[in-house]
Amino acid sequence: MLDWRNIDTVLLDMDGTLLDLHFDSYFWLEHLPRRYAELREMEPTAAREWLHQRIIRDQGTLNWYCLDYWSAELGVDIAALKREVAERIAFRPHVQDFLGRLRQQGMRSVIVTNAHPASLGLKLQETGLDQMVDAVVCSHDFRLPKEDVAFWQRLQEVEPFNPARTLLVDDSLPVLRSAQRYGIAHLLTIVQPDSQAPARSIDEFRAIDRFDDLFPEDEGEH
């Protein structure tokens, strides 16, 4: 389905692409409301509804991903609360094999993530993902989310790539649109970013379910 001969760089999103988005959904929708209600001595349902309304106001901005912002806004230590449920951080299927295969084929593999440095650090510590790729780039270092087309220009400065020979895999459609505007030629999204949520039906970009579908068996001969 992909012609790997036309690709030499693979940019990979982390949450919902390499890692199961269920950790993040569980944290923001279950664990945080429960702990927030305890810490603030609030009624759990009221805490959940208030948090939900508050959090969606910042969707699509860099603040949305910023643990410092939420710690200050909500008055709780978000990074510490995330560590309480760190054992739930998990790979999506076949990711380790896929990353090994990219290495084997001599392709440059780079994680590009909107995750906050504290969240990124926790996930790398739990999974060892940084040992499986060539580089990890965090959008907070540029103060630009991947949804902003200027992100890709800034990425060029630290991680030069030829957009015509680059593949981006990302579960976020707004991110894929911004990469497309920048000129990244090969774009793939993920059918089921959260293992506990329903599969999505997507027409706008090619969507994969399993990473092992990307390297058909005979490809290894090239």
Ligand SMILES: [Mg+2]
């Ligand atoms: Mg993602």
